[in-house]
Amino acid sequence: MQVLKRRLRNARRLNVALAVAAVFLLVVAIAGSGSGKTGAARSATNGTAGTPSGGTDAADPIALRDPKDPLAVGDVDAPVVLVEFADLRCPYCALFAQQTLPALLKDYVDTGKVRYEFRDVAFFGDQSVDAAVALRAAAEQGRFMQYLAAVYGAAPENKHPDLSRKKLIAFAQSAGVPDMAAFESDLDRKDLRDAANAATSDAHQLGITSVPFFVAGDQALSGAQPLAAFRQLLDSQLAKAGPR
Structure with a gap:
């Protein structure tokens, strides 16, 4: 754990610069052509059509707000949307999921203040793509x-986990996926794999090169930052959104 914490401290120094650069790229991409929004919507809906209810607002440029999005939780009309870009083989993503996300869900998502949208990316090889497909199948x-928690809950402290097909199936069982036969069949679905690959491409087009990466409104946060940093981010965006 000490090794991971030391790496995280070193990474945070670079993450500040990455966050600033990525926000600039996000704004340019969206203002210039809107292609980032279209690509993100395609990848996060498993290739199916979906209409965001409010994600085209300039103050909320990345959020989909798609009520049919299976990789999201919370009120679709919440004042703020927290978007996370993450790889299921990323140790820092696991750290965030274990130590920070539960409090954010309890204090912001469950209370209707914030919607949480997950964007799967595959930055660490073929097993990352396989894991993204499995997550979509479970979703x-x-x-x-439940599947997200199962994968991240079993993550090793300082390295990328081995996510073999056997392990992905075991995670589905522990997550309570009701139709395991369908889940195992879905691991070979081309549309899910295409959607997972498209999500990674979308992230690259938005200038995101490291995970976890977060966007809320017009601000970004890079890395598994302390809970206080996320509270500051969300509270500032809630203040901007005003009463609803």
């Missing part, structure tokens, strides 16, 4: 958060 059966 289609209503077990998105």
